Amino acid sequence: MAPRSRPPHIHKFGGASLADAAGVRRAVEIVLTHRPGPQVVVVSAMGGVTDALLEAARRATRGETSQVRAAAETLRAQHTRAARALVPAGGRLDALLARIDAAVDELKPLGGGLGILRELTARTIDYLVARGERLSALVFAAALEAAGCLVAYVDATDVIQTDGTFGNASPDLRRTERAARRVLPPLLARDTVPVVPGFLGAAPDGQVATLGRGGSDLTATLLARVLGAREVSLWKDVPGLLTADPRIVPDARVVPQVHVREAAELAYYGAKVLHPRALIPVLKRPVAIRIRPFADPTSLGTEISRRRTLEQYPVKALSAIPGQALLTVTGSGMLGVPGIAARTFAAVHHEGISVSLISQASSEHSICFSVPAESAQRARKSLEETFQREIERQEI
The missing domain is CATH 3.40.1160.10 (Acetylglutamate kinase-like)
Incomplete structure (x- = not known):
C-alpha cells in the first residue's frame, strides 16, 4: 500500500x-x-x-x-x-x-x-x-x-x-x-x-x-x-455503549471507554449496539473505535480501544442474550470416561448450532450448556442419538 x-x-x-x-x-x-x-x-x-x-x-x-x-x-x-x-x-x-x-x-x-x-x-x-x-x-x-x-x-x-x-x-x-x-x-x-x-x-x-x-x-x-x-x-x-439495556434499566449510563476485549464480550452476549464479530479484525491493532450518537455529532460517545483505564467501578456494563435454552448431559456413567465432552459438542456442532455458555461440574458428573431456544429440540435429538447406548444402559 x-x-x-x-x-x-x-x-x-x-x-x-x-x-x-x-x-x-x-x-x-x-x-x-x-x-x-x-x-x-x-x-x-x-x-x-x-x-x-x-x-x-x-x-x-x-x-x-x-x-x-x-x-x-x-x-x-x-x-x-x-x-x-x-x-x-x-x-x-x-x-x-x-x-x-x-x-x-x-x-x-x-x-x-x-x-x-x-x-x-x-x-x-x-x-x-x-x-x-x-x-x-x-x-x-x-x-x-x-x-x-x-x-x-x-x-x-x-x-x-x-x-x-x-x-x-x-x-x-x-x-x-x-x-x-x-x-x-x-x-x-x-x-x-x-x-x-x-x-x-x-x-x-x-x-x-x-x-x-x-x-x-x-x-x-x-x-x-x-x-x-x-x-x-x-x-x-444511541448515545454510546450503555451500562445496561435502557429498556430494562431506565437510568443506564454511557460508558466513556472500554477495552476492545470487554466490548467484544458485551457484543457477543447481547449488546445490540455492536456487531459481535466487528472487533475481530482490530483486536491487535492500534485502532480506536467510537460508538457515536448520530443526533449529536459533537459527542464522542464511547471509545473502544486497547487502552486500559483504572476506574472505581471495574464492572463496565451488563448484557443479556434472550431466548436461550439450557441442556444438561448428566449421569453416573460420565465419571472418569474420556471423550464425553467431545461427543457432546460434536453432536451439537453436527446440527450447526452455536453454544453460548458452558458449565461443567468439577466431579465430571454433568455438562450444562445453552443454545438458542429455537434450536433446543434439534440439539436434544442429536444428543439422544449420540448417547443412545449410554441412555439405554441408564449411564446418562
Missing part, C-alpha cells in the same frame, strides 16, 4: 440514521466536518429496506408473488424521493435515477421464481437484500458529490472477500487485504472519498454474500485494518 501522510478516518452510518433524505444530508454534513483529511464511508441500507425485502420474499414463497414487485416499487420510490431531494437536477441526478431503476428492475422477476420453487435459499436472500446497501451507497455518494467532495462509489464485492457462507459469511482477511489495497489507496491519494456498501462481500465465485445482520460494522473495521486507520466512527441512534 502506498504510504500516506495521514491514515483515513472510517465512518459507518446505519440504516436508522439514513432513513430519509434528511438523515442522509446530516450524514453528509458529518463527513464534511472531517475534511480535508482522508475518509472512507460505509453505509447500511436505508431504514426498513432489508426487512421489507425479506418479508416480500417470504410471502412470495407462499404464493404471494406480487409482493416482490410491490416491494421493488416501494424501494424505487424511497430512493428516488431521497435522490431528488439531495441531488440538483441535471446529468448527475439523471445518472443516479437510471442506476436506481436498473437495480430495482432486476428484482421484479424474482417473485415468480420464488412462487414456483416455494423455497428461499440463503444465496437468494443475499442477492435480494444486497440491493438495499448498494442503493443507499449510490444515493449517499451522489449527495456527497453534490456537496462538493470528490467521491467514488466502490462496490463491496470489489474490496471485501469472504468464504462464501451465504447469510453469515466470514471475511477472508488475506484476500480482502489484497483486493482493498488495490482499489482504495489510489482513490485516497487523489483526495477522493470512497463510499462502500456495508454488510456485503464477495463469495469465491464472485456472487454477493452478506456478513450477517449488522455486518456494516464489520465492513468498517475490516477496512480500518486494511488501510491502517487509527479511528473508526460508528454513527448510531
Whole structure:
C-alpha cells in the first residue's frame, strides 16, 4: 500500500440514521466536518429496506408473488424521493435515477421464481437484500458529490472477500487485504472519498454474500485494518455503549471507554449496539473505535480501544442474550470416561448450532450448556442419538 501522510478516518452510518433524505444530508454534513483529511464511508441500507425485502420474499414463497414487485416499487420510490431531494437536477441526478431503476428492475422477476420453487435459499436472500446497501451507497455518494467532495462509489464485492457462507459469511482477511489495497489507496491519494456498501462481500465465485445482520460494522473495521486507520466512527441512534439495556434499566449510563476485549464480550452476549464479530479484525491493532450518537455529532460517545483505564467501578456494563435454552448431559456413567465432552459438542456442532455458555461440574458428573431456544429440540435429538447406548444402559 502506498504510504500516506495521514491514515483515513472510517465512518459507518446505519440504516436508522439514513432513513430519509434528511438523515442522509446530516450524514453528509458529518463527513464534511472531517475534511480535508482522508475518509472512507460505509453505509447500511436505508431504514426498513432489508426487512421489507425479506418479508416480500417470504410471502412470495407462499404464493404471494406480487409482493416482490410491490416491494421493488416501494424501494424505487424511497430512493428516488431521497435522490431528488439531495441531488440538483441535471446529468448527475439523471445518472443516479437510471442506476436506481436498473437495480430495482432486476428484482421484479424474482417473485415468480420464488412462487414456483416455494423455497428461499440463503444465496437468494443475499442477492435480494444486497440491493438495499448498494442503493443507499449510490444515493449517499451522489449527495456527497453534490456537496462538493470528490467521491467514488466502490462496490463491496470489489474490496471485501469472504468464504462464501451465504447469510453469515466470514471475511477472508488475506484476500480482502489484497483486493482493498488495490482499489482504495489510489482513490485516497487523489483526495477522493470512497463510499462502500456495508454488510456485503464477495463469495469465491464472485456472487454477493452478506456478513450477517449488522455486518456494516464489520465492513468498517475490516477496512480500518486494511488501510491502517487509527479511528473508526460508528454513527448510531444511541448515545454510546450503555451500562445496561435502557429498556430494562431506565437510568443506564454511557460508558466513556472500554477495552476492545470487554466490548467484544458485551457484543457477543447481547449488546445490540455492536456487531459481535466487528472487533475481530482490530483486536491487535492500534485502532480506536467510537460508538457515536448520530443526533449529536459533537459527542464522542464511547471509545473502544486497547487502552486500559483504572476506574472505581471495574464492572463496565451488563448484557443479556434472550431466548436461550439450557441442556444438561448428566449421569453416573460420565465419571472418569474420556471423550464425553467431545461427543457432546460434536453432536451439537453436527446440527450447526452455536453454544453460548458452558458449565461443567468439577466431579465430571454433568455438562450444562445453552443454545438458542429455537434450536433446543434439534440439539436434544442429536444428543439422544449420540448417547443412545449410554441412555439405554441408564449411564446418562
